[in-house]
Amino acid sequence: xxxxxxxxxxxxxxxxxxxxxxxxxxxxxxxxxxxxxxxxxxxxxxxxxxxxxxxxxxxxxxxxxxxxxxxxxxxxxxxxxxxxxxxxxxxxxxxxxxxxxxxxxxxxxxxxxxxxxxxxxxxxxxxxxxxxxxxxxxxxxxxx
Amino acid sequence: xxxxxxxxxxxxxxxxxxxxxxxxxxxxxxxxxxxxxxxxxxxxxxxxxxxxxxxxxxxxxxxxxxxxxxxxxxxxxxxxxxxxxxxxxxxxxxxxxxxxxxxxxxxxxxxxxxxxxxxxxxxxxxxxxxxxxxxxxxxxxxxx
Amino acid sequence: xxxxxxxxxxxxxxxxxxxxxxxxxxxxxxxxxxxxxxxxxxxxxxxxxxxxxxxxxxxxxxxxxxxxxxxxxxxxxxxxxxxxxxxxxxxxxxxxxxxxxxxxxxxxxxxxxxxxxxxxxxxxxxxxxxxxxxxxxxxxxxxx
Numbered sequence: 110x111x112x113x114x115x116x117x118x119x120x121x122x123x124x125x126x127x128x129x130x131x132x133x134x135x136x137x138x139x140x141x142x143x144x145x146x147x148x149x150x151x152x153x154x155x156x157x158x159x160x161x162x163x164x165x166x167x168x169x170x171x172x173x174x175x176x177x178x179x180x181x182x183x184x185x186x187x188x189x190x191x192x193x194x195x196x197x198x199x200x201x202x203x204x205x206x207x208x209x210x211x212x213x214x215x216x217x218x219x220x221x222x223x224x225x226x227x228x229x230x231x232x233x234x235x236x237x238x239x240x241x242x243x244x245x246x247x248x249x250x251x252x253x
Numbered sequence: 254x255x256x257x258x259x260x261x262x263x264x265x266x267x268x269x270x271x272x273x274x275x276x277x278x279x280x281x282x283x284x285x286x287x288x289x290x291x292x293x294x295x296x297x298x299x300x301x302x303x304x305x306x307x308x309x310x311x312x313x314x315x316x317x318x319x320x321x322x323x324x325x326x327x328x329x330x331x332x333x334x335x336x337x338x339x340x341x342x343x344x345x346x347x348x349x350x351x352x353x354x355x356x357x358x359x360x361x362x363x364x365x366x367x368x369x370x371x372x373x374x375x376x377x378x379x380x381x382x383x384x385x386x387x388x389x390x391x392x393x394x395x396x397x
Numbered sequence: 398x399x400x401x402x403x404x405x406x407x408x409x410x411x412x413x414x415x416x417x418x419x420x421x422x423x424x425x426x427x428x429x430x431x432x433x434x435x436x437x438x439x440x441x442x443x444x445x446x447x448x449x450x451x452x453x454x455x456x457x458x459x460x461x462x463x464x465x466x467x468x469x470x471x472x473x474x475x476x477x478x479x480x481x482x483x484x485x486x487x488x489x490x491x492x493x494x495x496x497x498x499x500x501x502x503x504x505x506x507x508x509x510x511x512x513x514x515x516x517x518x519x520x521x522x523x524x525x526x527x528x529x530x531x532x533x534x535x536x537x538x539x540x541x
Contacts, residue, residue, distance in 0.1 A: 313448065313514050379414060384414065394515055
């Protein structure tokens with residue numbers, strides 16, 4: 110009953126590079142900019158630091174997110190992300206690794222609540238492809 | 254006796270975006286798709302989660318891989334990878350960071366055995382460049 | 398008094414793919430190559446391993462870097478980076494996650510002193526955009 114792997118060929122769209130406002134919400138601010146520019150499919154990376162981290166772990170058997178958070182200031186030391194459409198709006202799916210003052214790291218699926226200290230963002234739009242999230246029965250996730 | 258740094262200029266090739274089948278092998282499935290599409294040089298990133306992680310640490314003095322593994326479900330919270338030719342086939346060289354239910358992270362060089370729960374993959378082909386792995390005496394690795 | 402988010406649209410420039418010399422300095426060597434090629438804005442990723450890691454954590458309240466280092470051999474298991482101009486020269490801003498023989502990870506803002514064991518580098522130039530670092534009062538960082 111498992112869906113096979115699915116791939117689409119895309120073309121390179123616009124490239125945006127930016128810096129987020131100190132104090133802004135990392136995920137919400139990138140989604141806001143993508144909505145403003147009508148970016149509906151993209152690859153996203155971020156380098157920077159947050160005042161607080163809000164992230165989650167998906168319980169694969171229970172099909173629910175376990176929310177984690179830290180108020181420690183963190184460097185963003187790993188980041189993978191993409192933009193697709195969810196409920197007709199640009200949705201940022203991003204996972205990140207955060208490091209604290211001792212270099213120790215934690216990570217997970219980013220939630221709203223990551224408050225930006227400084228963040229340099231690269232958005233590489235994917236043109237001629239439609240990535241629309243819908244409920245996937247097997248994983249419980251909204252996948253394209 | 255150390256080789257100097259070597260750089261090549263490439264052109265942008267095709268861009269593929271995809272989702273891997275739940276239960277598939279992360280590394281093998283990306284290599285299979287690259288072989289199917291004749292992708293022999295590319296930059297690869299992945300966001301997602303695995304049911305089990307199989308990775309390794311290279312012992313720089315002993316020139317051997319120390320294999321590590323976990324059957325814990327993990328989020329992929331960092332990923333760097335590329336495709337080149339090894340033994341005439343597309344070979345995925347990838348390192349990843351994995352996070353567990355507490356947010357704690359581990360990472361290393363990916364081996365076969367990372368079973369996909371959900372994985373969104375971006376493959377950016379590099380055209381007009383030839384990346385062929387061959388044994389490097391100094392490191393003991395197969396490098397281009 | 399906070400600056401708003403700022404974004405620029407860039408065009409895709411040249412793509413360079415390379416391998417750094419064993420024993421070279423990770424950050425310095427990438428900056429040297431960018432200077433040689435007149436790359437002044439780019440997205441950079443690296444996969445590989447280092448003989449030693451030198452990195453830092455930025456104290457957001459004190460506006461100073463806390464330097465961390467390890468002489469343990471490490472795999473690079475997460476990497477985000479970009480090149481911009483600082484003091485009229487190409488400057489690599491990079492954060493990375495490092496894994497040791499047990500898979501345990503640490504990470505931070507990369508400093509000079511990361512000695513390369515093996516490193517595969519991808520440099521994607523951003524054309525038609527000017528990223529120039531200058532002092533930012535609010536964060537104490539050199540931002541564009």
